[in-house]
Amino acid sequence: MPNVAKNGFPDVQYDPDKGTVKQFLRGRPLVYFVPEELKDKKYNPKGKSRMPKAWLTPEWVYGYRGKDCRNNMIYLEPSGELAYFVAAVVVLYHVEENTQRCYMEHTDGVKSLAVHPDNITIATGQSVGTNDDAKAHIRIWNSQTLETLRIIGYGEFQRQISCLAFSQIDDGQFLAVIENSDPHRTLSLWNWNTQSEQQTKIATTRCPEEVLNVSFSKKDSNIFITTGKQHINFFTLQDGVIKKRMGIFGNRGRPKYVYCCACFDNGQFITGDYYGNLILWKQGGNTVERQFQDAHKGPIFTMFVKEDIVLTGGKDGIIKRWNNRLELIHEVKIPSEYGKPRSIAWNGSQIFIGTNQNNIYRSGINETWAEVTQGQTEELWTLASHPIAPVFLAGDKTTYLIDAKAHSTKWKMNLEEKVQSATFSPTGELIVIGTESGKWKSIQTDTKEIIADDKSGDKPLQVVRFSPCGNYLAIGSKDNLIYIYEVSKSNKFTKMGKCEGHSSSINHLDWSADSQYIQSNSGDYELLFWQAQQCKQILTPSEVSEVKWSTHTCVLSLYTLGIWPRGVDGTDINSCARSGNHNYIATGDDFGKVKLFKYPAHIQIAEHKVYGGHCSHVTNVTFLHNDTHLISTGGKDTAVIQWAVESSSSTTTHN
Known part of the structure; x- marks a missing residue:
C-alpha cells in the first residue's frame, strides 16, 4: 500500500464516486468523507491552494x-x-x-x-x-x-x-x-x-x-x-x-x-x-x-x-552593591520564589536580575521587585485562550494567567505537579486544568478559587474542552479514553460516562457547534467521532460529514490535509488551531516552526508561511478571542511567543 507520493508528501487518493479521500501516514490510511458543499465546488485534493493573506509578526516573547x-x-x-x-x-x-x-x-x-x-x-x-x-x-x-x-x-x-x-x-x-x-x-x-x-x-x-x-x-x-x-x-x-x-x-x-x-x-x-x-x-x-x-x-x-x-548576586538570594573599593553600600533580598540570580544589569537607577527560574525582575533602590518577564522551567505543553478577552493561560507546574494586551501576569498558581492541558468555559468564568497524574481542577478565573477537584483515570490528561453551550466537559486521557462530564448552572461536574474505542492516547478533540458530537485524534493516527451525551462511537463517519465544528484542533482531518509536509509521520505536527473567523489555521511542529495556512487546508500541498523563533518542538498554538494574535509555546525552550496577526486589509492596531 502506498504511503508517500512522488513529491514526498503523504499520499492522497480521492474517490469522487464514494466521496472519500484517503490520506496515508506511515502506510496507515485515514479515510475522510467529503461534504456536499465541497463536492458542489468540484473539490480536488491535488489542486492548487492559495497562500494566506495574513502574516505573523512577533509582538512579545515571554x-x-x-x-x-x-x-x-x-x-x-x-x-x-x-x-x-x-x-x-x-x-x-x-x-x-x-x-x-x-x-x-x-x-x-x-x-x-x-x-x-x-x-x-x-x-x-x-x-x-x-x-x-x-x-x-x-x-x-x-x-x-x-x-x-x-x-x-x-x-x-x-x-x-x-x-x-x-x-x-x-x-x-x-x-x-x-x-x-x-x-x-x-x-x-x-x-x-x-x-x-x-x-x-x-x-x-x-x-x-x-x-x-x-x-x-x-x-x-x-x-x-x-x-x-x-x-x-x-x-x-x-x-x-x-x-x-x-x-x-x-x-x-x-x-x-x-x-x-x-x-x-x-x-x-x-x-x-x-x-x-x-x-x-x-x-x-x-x-x-x-x-x-x-x-x-x-x-x-x-x-x-x-x-x-x-x-x-549570590545563592543566598541577596543582591549587594559595593563601591570600587569593595565597601558595601546597600543590599536587597530577592524573594525565594523568584529563584537564584543568574545575571545582573544596571541602568543607573534600577537593578535588573535574571534568575534560574527563567524570570526577569527589576527594582530601584529601596523599592520592591517588579516583574519584567515571566517564564517556565519545565517542558511546556499547556496553553488556552480566553473566549472573550485578550487573556491566555500557559504553564508547566506553575500556571500563569497572562494579559496579552498589557503583556503581564494577572495571577499564577503552583499546582505542585506538571500541568498537561487547560481550557476556558465559553463565558470565560471557569478554567479547567488537567495534570500528568489524571487529576483535574476547575478554577474560578477571576479569584483563583478551586471549585472542583477530581480525577479521570491515572494517566496524563492530554486535552480538556468545554462544549460550546458550556453544559459539558470532555477530557481526553493518555489511557485512550475520553471522559464526559455534565456541568450544572452552579458549576457542579457530574460524570456521564467515557468514550471507549481509541487504541492510543487522546491528543486532540473538538466539539461540534451544536454540542452534540466530538471528533478526536489519537497517538496512532486515528480520527474517530462520538455522540457526546451517549458516550457512543459513531461507526459510520459519513453520518457526520456535514457537521460544523466549533473549533478545529484535530491535526488529522479532511480540513487539515495540507498541513502535513514532506517526509513526516503522524506525530510531527503537535498542534493546530483555526482562527475564530475561519480564515486561517496555524500549526506547531517538531521542527520548531509555526506555520500559517489558509483555512480549510484541504489540498495535499497547501501554501503557507513559516516562522522561526522557537528552538524546540512547538507544542501548542492558539488564536486569541478576536483573531488579532496567535500564541505559541515551545516545549523544551519554555518560550511563549505572542504573534500579531496582520494583513494588508487589517485595521487593527496591536499593542
Whole structure:
C-alpha cells in the first residue's frame, strides 16, 4: 500500500464516486468523507491552494533563558533597552516604554550574548540544531537596525557557543569565543571587524575545564581571562599565539567554581567564587591582591562592574552593591520564589536580575521587585485562550494567567505537579486544568478559587474542552479514553460516562457547534467521532460529514490535509488551531516552526508561511478571542511567543 507520493508528501487518493479521500501516514490510511458543499465546488485534493493573506509578526516573547545560562542580560544605554534571550530570539526590552523588539535571525537556541563597547553592536552565539540550517555559529548585528553585520564560524563550530566577549578598546575588534563541546572545549580569538567578508580567526587553544565566562581587560586588548570549574586563566595574545597563565590562589586553595568575573577601568580583574569570596587580582599578574571572604553566604553567581559601582548576586538570594573599593553600600533580598540570580544589569537607577527560574525582575533602590518577564522551567505543553478577552493561560507546574494586551501576569498558581492541558468555559468564568497524574481542577478565573477537584483515570490528561453551550466537559486521557462530564448552572461536574474505542492516547478533540458530537485524534493516527451525551462511537463517519465544528484542533482531518509536509509521520505536527473567523489555521511542529495556512487546508500541498523563533518542538498554538494574535509555546525552550496577526486589509492596531 502506498504511503508517500512522488513529491514526498503523504499520499492522497480521492474517490469522487464514494466521496472519500484517503490520506496515508506511515502506510496507515485515514479515510475522510467529503461534504456536499465541497463536492458542489468540484473539490480536488491535488489542486492548487492559495497562500494566506495574513502574516505573523512577533509582538512579545515571554521568558528568559536563565536555567542553564548566565551573564546573558545587558542594558544598552543608547536605546534604553535591556538585551537578553530565550529560545532562538534575542529580546530588546525598552525599560521605560514597556515594549519589545526581537532579533529573529538565529536558527536554533541562543546560548551566549556579548555587547560591543559602542553599546550598539551585539554578538550572539547559538547551538547546533537538528535542521540542516541550524549549525552552531555567531551572529554580529546592530541592535538599532536589527541588521546582521557578520556571521562567524558557520559550519566550523560543532556544538554550542557558550561564552562570548568583545575586546574593550581598539574599537572592539577582537571577539573571544568559548565553544563548550565536551570533551573538546576550545577558546578561539577572532578579528571580526575587518573589511573583508571573511573574518579572521587569529588563534585557538584547548580548555581543559568547563568555562563559564570570558572577559577582556579594559586596558589592553591582548589580555583576557576565562573563569569556570576550578580555574581562572590569564591569556595574552603575542604574535598570533595565545599564551596562558593559570591563576594562583595560594594557600586559599582552588574553589570548585569561579562563577563570575569582570574588569575595572584600570584593567584589574575581579572574580566571585563558589565559597562566596570576592577576589581582586594583581594588575597585569595572575596572583591574588586582595580577598574579601564571605562577601556572600555561599556561591556568588553573577556580578556587574561599571566605573565606581559593583553589583553581586549570590545563592543566598541577596543582591549587594559595593563601591570600587569593595565597601558595601546597600543590599536587597530577592524573594525565594523568584529563584537564584543568574545575571545582573544596571541602568543607573534600577537593578535588573535574571534568575534560574527563567524570570526577569527589576527594582530601584529601596523599592520592591517588579516583574519584567515571566517564564517556565519545565517542558511546556499547556496553553488556552480566553473566549472573550485578550487573556491566555500557559504553564508547566506553575500556571500563569497572562494579559496579552498589557503583556503581564494577572495571577499564577503552583499546582505542585506538571500541568498537561487547560481550557476556558465559553463565558470565560471557569478554567479547567488537567495534570500528568489524571487529576483535574476547575478554577474560578477571576479569584483563583478551586471549585472542583477530581480525577479521570491515572494517566496524563492530554486535552480538556468545554462544549460550546458550556453544559459539558470532555477530557481526553493518555489511557485512550475520553471522559464526559455534565456541568450544572452552579458549576457542579457530574460524570456521564467515557468514550471507549481509541487504541492510543487522546491528543486532540473538538466539539461540534451544536454540542452534540466530538471528533478526536489519537497517538496512532486515528480520527474517530462520538455522540457526546451517549458516550457512543459513531461507526459510520459519513453520518457526520456535514457537521460544523466549533473549533478545529484535530491535526488529522479532511480540513487539515495540507498541513502535513514532506517526509513526516503522524506525530510531527503537535498542534493546530483555526482562527475564530475561519480564515486561517496555524500549526506547531517538531521542527520548531509555526506555520500559517489558509483555512480549510484541504489540498495535499497547501501554501503557507513559516516562522522561526522557537528552538524546540512547538507544542501548542492558539488564536486569541478576536483573531488579532496567535500564541505559541515551545516545549523544551519554555518560550511563549505572542504573534500579531496582520494583513494588508487589517485595521487593527496591536499593542
